[in-house]
Structures are given as structure tokens and as C-alpha cells.
Amino acid sequence: MVKAVVLGASGGIGQPLSLLLKASPLIDELSLYDVVNTPGVAADLSHISSPAKITGYLPADDGLKKALTGADIVVIPAGIPRKPGMTRDDLFKVNAGIVQTLVKGIAEFSPKAFVLIISNPVNSTVPIAAEVLKAAGVFDPKRLFGVTTLDVVRAETFVQEYSGQKDPSQTTIPVVGGHSGDTIVPLFSQAKPAFEIPADKYDALVNRVQFGGDEVVKAKDGAGSATLSMAYAGFRFAESVIKAVKGTKGIVEPSFVYLPGVPGGEAISKTTGVEFFSVPIELGVYTQVADIFWGAYC
Numbered sequence: 001m002v003k004a005v006v007l008g009a010s011g012g013i014g015q016p017l018s019l020l021l022k023a024s025p026l027i028d029e030l031s032l033y034d035v036v037n038t039p040g041v042a043a044d045l046s047h048i049s050s051p052a053k054i055t056g057y058l059p060a061d062d063g064l065k066k067a068l069t070g071a072d073i074v075v076i077p078a079g080i081p082r083k084p085g086m087t088r089d090d091l092f093k094v095n096a097g098i099v100q101t102l103v104k105g106i107a108e109f110s111p112k113a114f115v116l117i118i119s120n121p122v123n124s125t126v127p128i129a130a131e132v133l134k135a136a137g138v139f140d141p142k143r144l145f146g147v148t149t150l151d152v153v154r155a156e157t158f159v160q161e162y163s164g165q166k167d168p169s170q171t172t173i174p175v176v177g178g179h180s181g182d183t184i185v186p187l188f189s190q191a192k193p194a195f196e197i198p199a200d201k202y203d204a205l206v207n208r209v210q211f212g213g214d215e216v217v218k219a220k221d222g223a224g225s226a227t228l229s230m231a232y233a234g235f236r237f238a239e240s241v242i243k244a245v246k247g248t249k250g251i252v253e254p255s256f257v258y259l260p261g262v263p264g265g266e267a268i269s270k271t272t273g274v275e276f277f278s279v280p281i282e283l284g285v286y287t288q289v290a291d292i293f294w295g296a297y298c
């Protein structure tokens with residue numbers, strides 16, 4: 001039995017992400033929580049003929065507790081998105097408080113769940129979540145993930161003309177660092193299968209991956225940031241976690257984690273001087289920094 005929960009389920013990311021989770025045969029129960037509209041979103045999704053049993057909760061009547069109790073995996077896209085001219089750090093004041101409140105709920109009602117944080121700025125909301133879980137005495141660094149999969153998905157997509165892959169998702173490109181501008185570092189040299197990028201195109205490709213979020217914010221012109229591609233990426237990461245926990249070995253996805261607490265991460269943390277960093281992680285019951293990364297960089 002797998003119970004998945006989406007916190008912020010009525011939003012631009014929350015709705016398509018909930019749709020993908022509802023459609024997944026890997027999920028037996030799906031609980032939606034938001035401060036608005038969850039009964040409607042849940043009623044709508046409940047007509048889909050997939051196995052997952054669906055419930056929707058608002059804050060009233062212990063909604064957060066009811067949504068989270070028994071959760072195996074909790075995905076958090078709750079919070080405000082950027083508008084043109086804003087950086088992700090401009091979201092900190094509002095979103096830090098939202099994430100703090102929701103993760104307090106996780107600490108109390110589903111302390112063993114895998115927690116996947118989408119809310120920006122990821123570089124700060126994940127450390128906040130870690131502190132909340134630590135304060136409650138339930139922090140397991142192998143269960144807390146900042147979702148940076150959209151950076152990976154963008155990298156796979158933007159290099160397609162050079163990778164030559166008909167299906168761009170079949171190219172593996174580690175993207176490391178963080179989730180904002182210059183901190184997003186696509187390692188095209190480590191791509192599998194390997195391919196050549198012409199020297200005069202390289203910097204522009206790196207820049208496009210680093211600032212792909214801005215591209216969407218600009219195109220949406222005040223109506224928010226990436227939602228559909230993020231739902232795809234968030235679902236891909238959630239599905240990878242579920243498949244790995246169900247026993248599939250060798251599933252590797254980059255994620256923003258607390259390195260000193262993830263097997264294989266301590267030395268990278270010492271070398272880089274940072275605690276939180278996105279690196280390829282081999283997912284599963286014994287989540288660890290992937291050997292390929294370890295071997296290549298340490």
C-alpha cells in the first residue's frame with residue numbers, strides 16, 4: 001500500500017501533479033491538501049478509473065492531520081510563484097512560513113514519510129524543512145529531498161539536437177549544485193550516452209538550463225512560473241522514489257539533499273564546504289549518493 005499526499009494540491013503545479021499521481025498504478029491512496037478548493041479537485045479526480053482512492057482536505061476539521069496520517073510520500077508544491085522581475089529569493093518571506101507550517105505537520109503526523117519539496121526557493125526551503133524535522137527529533141536526511149528534477153528535464157530537452165536522442169528523456173545528464181541561476185550546474189561532460197556540444201554553443205546551453213525558469217516566467221507574463229513541466233518533473237521524481245522503495249534497484253536522480261546525512265555525501269560536503277547540495281542520488285530504502293558521482297568527483 002502506498003499513500004501519497006500533495007500539499008498545495010489546488011495550485012498550478014498541484015493540480016496536474018495530482019492528476020499524474022492519481023493516474024499512476026503505483027499509488028493506492030492519494031490525499032490532497034490546500035487552503036482552498038481541494039474538495040473540488042479531489043471530486044474531479046475521483047472520477048478517473050485508476051486504482052488510487054482519493055481524498056481532499058482543507059485546514060478546517062484537522063484537515064492537515066487527516067491528509068498526512070499514514071503517508072508514505074509527501075510532495076509539497078505549496079507557496080507563491082515568481083512574477084517577472086522577481087528572483088526565487090523574493091519568495092522566501094512567504095514560502096518559508098508555509099513550508100515551516102506544513103513540515104511541522106509532517107513531523108507530527110507522518111514522520112517516516114519521504115518528503116519532496118518543490119516550493120521555492122528550494123535552496124532555502126529544504127534547509128528550513130530539515131531544521132523543523134530536527135527540532136521535532138525526526139530528521140532523516142535520506143528522506144528529505146529538494147526537487148531539482150526540472151533542471152534535469154530541461155537539460156535533457158535543450159540538448160536534444162546534439163544528443164541525437166529521439167526520446168530526450170533517454171539521455172542522462174547530472175545537474176548538480178542548487179536550484180537558482182548560477183547554482184544550477186549541468187554536467188554535460190558526464191552525459192550518458194556521451195555526445196559532443198559545439199564549443200560555440202556550450203555556454204548558451206548551460207545558461208539556458210540555469211535560467212530556464214526565467215524563460216517561462218517571462219512567457220507567462222505575470223501569470224506565474226513553470227507548472228506543467230514542473231508537474232511532469234515532480235511526478236517523475238516521486239515515481240522514482242516509490243519504485244525504488246518498492247525494490248527497483250539502481251534508480252538515480254539528482255536531488256538537493258543534506259549531504260552529511262546521506263551515505264557517500266559527507267566527503268563531498270567537506271570538499272565543497274556546503275551542507276545542502278544537489279547530487280545524483282541512488283534512491284531506495286538505503287538512499288545514498290550514487291557511486292557514479294562518488295567515483296567521478298571524490
Ligand SMILES: NC(=O)c1ccc[n+]([C@@H]2O[C@H](COP(=O)([O-])OP(=O)(O)OC[C@H]3O[C@@H](n4cnc5c(N)ncnc54)[C@H](O)[C@@H]3O)[C@@H](O)[C@H]2O)c1
Pocket residue numbers: 007008009010011012013014033034035036077078079080081082091095098101102117118119120121122147148149150151179224225226227230
Ligand atoms: N522546484 C522547482 O523546480 C519549481 C518549479 C516550479 C515552481 N516551483 C515553486 O512551486 C511553488 C508553487 O508554484 P505554483 O505555480 O503551483 O503556485 P500556485 O500559486 O499556482 O499554487 C500554490 C498553491 O499553494 C497553496 N497554498 C498556499 N499556502 C498554503 C498552505 N499554507 N498550505 C497548503 N497550501 C497552500 C495555494 O492555495 C495554491 O493552491 C512556488 O513556490 C514556485 O516557485 C518550484
Ligand SMILES: O=C(O)C[C@H](O)C(=O)O
Pocket residue numbers: 081082088120150212213214216217225226
Ligand atoms: O523559475 C521559477 O521561479 C520556478 C522554478 O523554480 C523553475 O525553475 O521553473
